[in-house]
Amino acid sequence: MRISEGGPFTPEERKAAxxxxxxxxxxxxxxxxVQQWTGPSLGPWGGDQAAASMPGVLDAQPVASSAF
Structure with a gap:
């Protein structure tokens, strides 16, 4: 390895770095x-599809409490 007065790297190596x-x-x-322009991809749940209900999927309901 050649060490010159300018340091361990040649001028070409410094320019490349x-x-x-x-x-x-x-x-x-x-x-x-690009990330700021596009935003996250939400798939079928993004944009216009956000309010659409999915067939066969029930809304979340609390579990009925049973007396112990």
């Missing part, structure tokens, strides 16, 4: 923007 960090930051920012 900075470029990799910039690309990773760009991908992360793009992902956050």
């Amino acid at each position: 900075v470029l990799a960090l910039l690309i990773a930051a760009g991908i992360a920012v793009f992902g956050l923007m």
Whole structure:
């Protein structure tokens, strides 16, 4: 391993590292923007389907208490 006065890395290696960090930051920012635009996927329960009842599914009811 060659150690120069500028540190253990060559200028090309430092340039490649900075470029990799910039690309990773760009991908992360793009992902956050897409997440803000789209919101979570709720499948059939999202949007217009939120109020629709599902056939064969009963509403939640409390369990009848029995005398012990």
